[in-house]
Amino acid sequence: MSALRGRVALVTGASRGLGRAVALAFAREGALLAICARGAAALEAVAAEVRAAGAAVLAIQADVRNSRDIERVVALTLEGFQRIDILVNNASELGPTPLPYLVDYPPDAFDDVLQVNVVAPFRLSQAVIRSMLTQREGVVINVSSDAAVTGYPGWGAYSVSKAALDGLTRTWAEELEGTGVRIHAVDPGDMDTAMHRAAEPEADPIDLARPEEVAEAFVRLASEPHPATRLEARSLLEVRSRV
Amino acid sequence: MFELAGWKLPPELRASQPAELRGMRRDHVRLMVIDRTSGSITHTRFDQVGDFLDAGDLLVVNSSRTLPAAIPARRQDGSPVQLRPSVRRGQHWDALAVQPNPPHANVPLAAGERLAVAGTQATVEGRRADIPLLWRIRLDEDGLDRLLLAGEPIRYSYVPGPIPLEYYQTVYATHPGSAEAPSAGLAFSWEVLLGLHERGIETADIVLHTGLSSFQDDAFDAEHHMYEEWFEVSTLAAAAVGRAHRVIAVGTTVVRALETAVDRHGHVRALAGWTDLKISPAHRPRVVDALITGFHEPQASHFELLQAFVDGDLLRRAYAGAIERRYLWHEFGDTMLIL
Structure with missing residues (x-):
């Protein structure tokens, strides 16, 4: 259980659901964790769980839509751990629920979904990848969705945002080829989470x-x-279970 | 010919915004190449810097990350004051205390007085003996986050409007701690750096957390007071310097760090600590072969430092050329490479 021993991981949206599970899984594998989320109480609860798993943890209350908060997340992680090896852009905004048709979609809510799911991962990735290039290694994992490639009624803004995140990931991957920094978009599949x-x-x-x-x-x-830039989480798990 | 005495920089040559906010790429600022061997001066664009470097050369950059180091504070009588911590040792700061608005004149504090600073309280313990404009301030609680939440980038009069902190960061900025941007490297993009790597011109990074470039007092600034700055040269960087054909320092902060880490045999070794080394014609660099730097007013200590690299005549010729060709000055301006 030490696949990530000594590696520094930054996970956004880590107070619940997939973000929490990824933080805990990384902690069990020996990583050092910086976790961020908007809600302080839920974030602290996850920080306590990470600590109980034996990992060092830095909990940073932050809203990734805010550029000052992006600088805080990056600077505090680098001050605390001197490097960032893994970034998981997990924080996502579903949009208004019940999910409205695009024809009924509140325009400001559309903007907000793009801010959280596209603009924030771009800004945070940029700041982190700059540091990763300086250290010549690192991995960025963007949480995508099958809604990025398939249309579902009501999922309009989310679908657009995840398709854009996939596009961002593809361009990053081309630009980072040969640098030691890699980037992936992962479709986690349908999960039993509050968002779902x-x-x-x-x-x-x-x-x-x-x-x-x-x-x-x-x-x-x-x-x-x-080798794949975009992949489904399921494919990795199937490979593992066969081994 | 350029004469230092009484010289004033034409105001329009002050870069008032970063390149990107002037509508250009950061690596498209101008580059003046000064060749000390031939005495020639070449004018080009920064992204062409590789044309003047060879495989085996090493660029050493300062990966210190710039802090929003203009911190709002409040005195007990309710009046606002801005603190500019120049040296930070945990909760102990040596800070300039200035008015919150331009021209940011120094504000005399009183030993023993309490300040409200960035969500906590602090005690003014007194002045620094060697640099009396710096106040020794002890915060009740430590924490970089307080500073990141409350501060703004330090800005001088030639930058009229607020500039977001990200424009003060070099593309390799990593370790938080500089009061002002290590600005010589602002012109680098990763596209340029990765292109140089492909041509066998490697990069190594050191850390030097910069202090303040001005004490907001012309007479005091003219005396060129030097004080300590935190630096770290890693084993990796020291080894890279040892292997390099030529060592090109990106910024005078890199010169200060590397030259501090030189042992008595002339080799750079891994070292971390505080340095008060002053580079000047009296202390010539031992391991740095070339320098990339910006244009700063020649009254500043920068000019004296450059004379450790370039003889006065050639340097004056370079400055005259920069003015004639309308090079932009200061941290967001154009650059020079001294070979």
């Missing part, structure tokens, strides 16, 4: 993956190079 319940309250949890299972794919991707 907000989007599809009628879904049967039995059909949904647990975020703890999916987090193992993130451990694998963070610890070993993978």
Whole structure:
């Protein structure tokens, strides 16, 4: 259980759901954790869980839409741990629920989804990748969705944002080729999380993956190079279970 | 010919904004190349810097990250004051205390007085004996986050409006701690650096957390007071310097750090600590072969430092050329490479 021993990981949106599960999985594999989220109480609770898993943790209350907060997240992580090896852009905004059709979508809410899901990951990745290039290694994992490639009624802004995040990931990947810094977009699949319940309250949890299972794919991707820029978490887990 | 005495920089040559906010790429600022061997001066664009370097050369950059180091504070009588911590040792700051608004004149504090600073309280312990404009201030609680939440980048009169902190960061900025941007490297993009790597011109980084470039007092500034700055030269950087054909310092902060870390055999070794080394014609560099730097007013100590690299005549010729060709000065301005 030491695939990430001594590696410094920064996880956004870490107070619940997939972000929390990824932070805990990384902690169990020996990583040092910087976690951020908007809600201080929930973030502190996850920080306590990470600490209980035996990992050093820095909890930073931050709103990734705010450029001062992006600088805080990066500077505090670098001050605390001197480097950043892994960045997981997980913080995501679903948009208003119940999910409205595009024809009914509140324009400001559309902007907000793009801010959180596209602009913030760009800004944070830029600041972190600059440092990763200086240290000549690092891995960035962007949390994508099948909504990035398929249209679903009501998922308009989210779909656009994740498609844009995939596009961002593809360009980064081309530009970072050969630098030692790699970047991936991962579709985690449908999970039993608060976000999924907000989007599809009628879904049967039995059909949904647990975020703890999916987090193992993130451990694998963070610890070993993978040829694909965009991939489904499920594909990594299947490979692992066959071994 | 350029004469130092009484010289004033034409105001329009002061870069008042970063290149990107002037509508150009950061690596498209101008580059003046001064060749000390031939005495020739060449004018080009910064992204062409590789044309003057060879495989085996090493660029050494300062990966210190700039802090928003103009911190609002309040005195017990309710009046606002701005603190500019120049040296930070945990919760102990040596800080300039100035008016919050231009021209940011110094504000005399009183030993023992309490200040409200960035969400905590602080005690003024007194002046620094060697630099009396710096106040020794002890914060009740430590924390970089307080500074990051409350501060703004330090800005001088030639930059009229607020500039977001990200424009003060070099593209390799990593370790937080500089009061002002290590600005010589602001012109580098990763596109340029990665292009240089492909041509066998490598990069190594050291850390030197910069202090203040001005004490907001012309007479005091003219005396060129030097004080300590924190630096770190890693094992990796020291080894890279040892292997390099030529060592090109990106910024005078890099010169200060590397030259402090030179041992008595002339080799750079891994070292961290405080340095008060003054580079001048009296202390010539031992390991740095070339320098990339900006244009700063010649009354500043920068000019004296440059004379450790370039003889006075050639330097005056370079400055005259910069003025004639309308080079932009200060941290957001154009650059020079001294070979």
